[in-house]
Amino acid sequence: MASSLTKDSPSAPAGPEKTFFGHPRGLATLFMTEMWERFSFYGMRALLTIYLISGGPDASKGLQGGGLGMDLATTTAIYSIYLSMVYLLALPGGWLGDRLWGPRKTVTIAASTIMLGHLTLALPGTGSFFAGLALVALGSGLLKANISTMVGHLYDGPNDPRRDGGFTIFYMGINIGAFLAPLIIGTVGETYNWHLGFALAAVGMGIGLIMFLLGTKHLSPESSRVPTPLSREERVTWLRKGMTWLLIAAVFYGAVGLSGNFTLNWAMVPLTLAGIVIPAAVLIRIKRDKELSATEQTKMSGYIWFFVAAAVFWMIYDQGGSTVQAFGTTKAAGELFGLGFPSSWYQSLNPVFIMALAPVFAWFWLWLSRRGQEPSTVVKFAAGLFFVGVSFFFFLIPLAMAADGTLVSPMWLVGIYLIQTVGELCVSPVGLSVTTKMAPAKYASQIMGVWFLAVTAGDSVTGLLSIGGVDLGKTGVVALEALLASLAGLAVFMYRRKVRALMGDIH
Template sequence: MATTLTKDVPSPPGSGKTFFGHPRGLATLFMTEMWERFSFYGMRALLTIYLLSGGPDASKGLHGGGLGMDLAATTAIYSIYNSLVYLLAMPGGWLGDRVWSPRRTVAVAAGTIMVGHLTLALPGSGTFFVGLALVALGSGLLKANISTMVGHLYDGPNDPRRDGGFTIFYMGINIGAFFAPLTIGTVGEKYSWHLGFALAAVGMALGLAQFLIGTRHLSPESSRVPQPLTREERASWLRKGLLWLIVAVVAYGIIGLSGHFTMNWAMVPLTVAGLVIPAGVLWRIKRDRSLSTGEQTKMSGYIWFFVAAAVFWMIYDQGGSTVQAFGTGKASDSLLGLSFPTSWYQSLNPVFIMALAPVLAWFWLWMNRRGKEPSTVVKFAVGLVFVGVSFFFFLIPLTMAVGGTLVSPVWLVGIYLIQTVGELCLSPVGLSVTTKMAPEKYASQMMGVWFLAVTAGDSVTGLLSLAKVDLSGAGVVALEAGLATLAGVAVVMYRRRVRALMGEIH
């Protein structure tokens, strides 16, 4: 499809060879993102089971050497890590726009991720959390900037190749995400956790090398700092940064020296920040007096989408924690006589996306030709209902897995399939509505605001886990399922009000 779209369309001057009819630089960014996602999802496939290994909630089939945590602590750490990746996307975009340029920021980010994975490969819980923080930091820095660089390859927003280019780029994400658990997950789960993390570092090293070798094919715009900080602004930011650093060092130094430091002193502030910062950002934009009445009205409508998306991601991201832990400890690790590592469950979502995304795109087009395509609001609601249904479906194997009974892995396949359909209904629509409803003043920042919905959802999960709520209990799973389903129904019931707030956007 991309080749057809790009036929007879000239590439930008100096671009030379093309990549499936697209600028050659797309191959560089495709491979960089593919290897970054390979390392990211490979580590993520190991994270939950590594934290559980050796602990009270670990499966008997897991080898030792993990951190031996219970499920509550594991889910909290997983959720906080995930929320930080998306929270750091905003400062990552800011650094690219105002300090380093997108190209330099991506190079720094890739190097940071690689060092983070190498640190994870070292034994010891202290180095593990340092490595996890570095991977989160690097992923946040890279996320917004590499997508911006894809856009730089094309002649403005009306270039007919642009959508096809982003589609190819998106495939790179899912190819890396699909193969990562099959390789890194297998090595880590079956042979050595730290060798698995080291393999993730190798993947990121390949991505960084690919990026540095192919950087000559990228647009010169990617090396430009769009809005560089003035000398006064730079000095002000340095003063503020040093002040907060001193406050943190002194506060945590006192706590540590007094012997009262526990993991909660680190995790609780991060989860609270994951809720306060998104709320604060939305409040600041909504209350900006320089916005027109129409823009403020659209922001009121956007808050509906934001809150609903936070509910969606709160449940969806438990596919890597609560659902993964259940699959590891209470589901059989064989199907049709073939055994497999339980980390392979994390390959289901990307393969379902690659299989179903074209089908769903065709389905919406087919509905549109008949004048029956659902509105943006309804699609969003459908996504919420699907993620709610996935947890109602989860209740079936939960009730079956009693007294040591191992359920069929097909139940897990069903959960991930239903969640993926929900993601394909909600996520692309959310990205689209974010760009359409963004006030002109905040056009570049609003994509980061959309990512903050993931941060908020994961932070709620983290807080519940820190409060020792059993997220794998049937009652809590049913409550979350009902919450998502009711949120979807509420969006449909109030769709006229939401559409009125959206103005001309439908």
């Protein structure tokens, strides 16, 4: 990336400040840190489903052995719970950055935790697998909540004309890392050795951590500040509460374990329930806050529509890494145009589609806006739900073709991921924008964590269904999910005037 550094004024006589594509030099540090973190995150995620089913009843004959040999229902539950915890932990991650460590120190701790998690995953054994998965989820939640805040610190307030461009460049780092990871980590892990693949994810995060530490001098001093530090009394109170709950959990699970009754469900069921109850409790707490003005209360009522719609969207969309990935691994041909490839490469499709289509969507919305025809936020959300529903209706075709054991063309998977990406571009950036616009002033710094809770809720529902024995890869279930998303999109569209009225001056 050194070649991309430019100078603001090449003819200046004395040491002009270096910039990164015209942006503060610290953006390069955060860009590279996030790119390598996403490389490690998406690389491990590309292996996760395949590793869990390897050696199990739902694995294809040609798949490398040495995995955990789980059935598809358990695999889907673990995958969904893992993702839901990543987004749930973004909420306490933001709190730790705001109250205890500051964003810069929190990111350092987060990256170290992620690297340790991947190294633990590189060790054989079921115990090390779950310990590593927990560490990666914890570190990812801590980092996710703070690194974007640090990007904002590089600019002179929200009105800095470079700010939006800076976040766009940062977003490209995410997708570059996500695109490369399955091609490298996925190939090594799926083709040669699972644990070597996990070790490569640790190397990626290690590179990101080193680049972050070397580049901290270019970051804003604001990133080291703790915005609202805990008082001594608050520290003692929080420590006491944390130790109390930790002790209760240790005693309870110790007793279950010693009784010989412990199964995986003893851990998975509480986590899925927490992933549904906590988002609902947070929304209820904000909605019932008497300090909010009448206008803010009304906007929160409107925001709940978006939140529920987003939860339905992510419930289906995130199965691209579990249900759809498992289908691609076991029911799709392992070659295209005569060239063989590991099934983990399917996870590179979404980021490459994002990079290709995001500029097109940005141009398209602007083109419609200039003509006074740009769809409202509500209509865009309805379209996103519709497209994710269509992706699962489309999924029904290869499911039917593979029913007799026929291996379908990988192009069916390409089509599913393409349609889902179109839906994502209607929901994700729009949801981020509407979240910041509709946030009550009191919760302005916490609201992004609330938005992430929609992902937690959606994935937790998926996990709960899998734990309950629902086969999410069955034709009837896929059809029901497709219908659910389509009906949710239709409901949002039909009530668009009511939702827009609740949004007040936000459109």
